[in-house]
Amino acid sequence: MENSGSHPEVMVPPVEGVAGGGTAYGWSESGIQDPNLLRGSIDPLKVHSSELVHVWCMPNSANVGPQDMPRPLEPISLLAARNERENVQIALRPKVSWAGSSIAGSLQVQCSDLCSTSGDRLVVGESVKMRRVVPILGVPDALVPLELPLSQLTLYPGETTVIWVSIDVPTTPPGQYEGEVIITAIRADAESTAQCLGKAARNQLYQELKSCLDVVEPIDGKSLDEVVERVKSASISLRRVLQSPSFSDVYLDNGSVDLMEEDAISNLSVRVKISLTVWDFILPATPSVPAVIGLSTNLHPFSPLFLYSIEQLRWGESMRVLTYTCPWPADHPKSDEYFSDPRLAAYAVPYRPIVSGGDTPKDFLQRQVEILRTKSHWRKAYFYLWDEPLNLEHYEAIRNMASDIHAYAPDARIMTTYYCGPSDAPLASNNFEAFLKVPEFLRPHTQIYCTSEWVIGNREDLAKDIIAEIQPENGEEWWTYVCMGPSDPHPNWHLGMRGTQHRAVMWRVWKEGGTGFLYWGANCYEKAMVPSAEIRFRRGLPPGDGVLYYPGQVFSSSQEPVASLRLERLLSGLQDIEYLKLYFKIR
Secondary structure, three states: OOOOOOOOOOOOOOEOOEOOOOOOOOOOOOOOOOOOOOOOOOOOOOOOHHHOEEEEEEEOOOOOOOOOOOOOOOOEEEEEEEOEEEEEEEEEEEOOOOOOOOOOEEEEEEEOOEEEOOOOEEOEOOOEEEEEEEEEOOEEEEEEEOOOOEEEEEEOOOOOEEEEEEEEEOOOOOEEEEEEEEEEEEOHHHHHOHHHOOHHHHHHHHHHHHHHHHHHOOOOOOOHHHHHHHHHHHHHHHHHHHOOHHHHHHHOOOOOOOHHHHHHHHHOOEEEEEEEEEEEEEOOOOOOOOEEEEEEOOOOOOOOOHHHOOEEEEEOHHHEEEEEOOOOOOOOHHHHHHHHOOOOOOEEOOOOOOOOOOOOHHHHHHHHHHHHOOOHHHHHEEEEEEEOOOOHHHHHHHHHHHHHHHHHOOOOOEEEEEOOOOOOOOOOOOHHHHHHOHHHHHOOOOOEEEEEHHHHOOOHHHHHHHHHHOOHHHOOEEEEEEEOEOOOOOOOOOOOOOHHHHHHHHHHHHHHOOOEEEEOOOEOOOOOOOOOOOOOOOOOOOOOOOEOEEOHHHOOOOOOOEEEHHHHHHHHHHHHHHHHHHHHHHO
């Protein structure tokens, strides 16, 4: 796209994904002087929006903060397979203030469908979504949904606002899809117009109009008197709608409409062109590498997200855990559909009842296993019994529970996470050798050995030593996890790390030869008295550790949880694995 706004050339730092790496976060634009900045009273309907606001695009790997520098605006060009999600960022920064208040001004943002020349369409609101990037502790992270297809944003002086655009590509025909995001500076009084109605107001308006139709439409076979009464009733309802605050700016002007206004919006807008090439291959619905993420059931309840194979996680005493993926027991009619969903790569089976009462723990375990073993999805099942055993007592508890499970299902998979051997029974002369001997020590009571990436650090040879101890021919697997560490410069999901570090967590799993990944928590922030309270990370942990989602009430009245940039990059990393597998398959 042609950038019609004029501003002087400035030196900007490199950005991840754009010319050589680094991160854009944290740079200041102090010292920039633009002689063309407009001054005085400004009517945005008489000035091109590019004269009022900087607009530029950034890759999804960049952390675009409030003080980021403007860049030239270029068209967005994306590539995606079918069944893949692609993301891009649109950054906005005011050049001047046109609102005459503490804010710089308001923008109207409209997103179109993405259409191909053959008539296929990626529909906005379904395949195409926009979210506002909200800083957490000053770092861009929360992704708050915007109204679609039309939304309104407020800009503040000296601050950059970012829109995160996500495109979910279904199994749509391959080809070139094109659309645009239209950005228009608007007057401060435009907030009250129907064009910027909130969802609740639009829903009320919809219900009112629908009631009119419900009254008028069923008139076949009705008497003339009844038809007249229905028309009168509909007229009363329509008059009430027209006199509502939503149309106050129209009826106060006796219904007059400035036809030039719509033309001005169209002619003065900044149009960000989006071109998406959909390739002729499909990423598998089931991730090749399960990414299992724990959820705290004591905090905000989360809907299951199959893309991430999220499991419910409840902590017990001394790191004994009760883990389960499905909210229903195995004999519930919905559980089979849940477990069979192709997006679910792995699921945890509870070792004992989730709710006390009823069956004894052994009866509960036996019934669950007997039902699930008859299903084709049993191959996805595993039991996660203890987190990071430290001594012989812990290891003995794992053996006992695993024996109970294998008595009913010899082919059941038991997962154990660990970063060391038992401290009171050294397995070798040094700590790492003892760590390597854990599989031999736990065999045959564990089938999935899940180790901390913190132990490996930057030594690739250690990963090879671990794999050498695993027996895949006997059904054993090696999974990895991150928790607190490793820290920078290693891949992790800490707040403030570079976008490529977030995305590379899954790259590392693939490179080292892991077959699964575990993350301890997605919503493990400090518990608050009310859901709308300010987000507080747990003390003693790196910022963002254990939090990939936020409660929606913090940002709006919505009950829906709000995803983070880091969670989106996790998904991108999972999809990158599918590309890597395809590449090495056809190479």
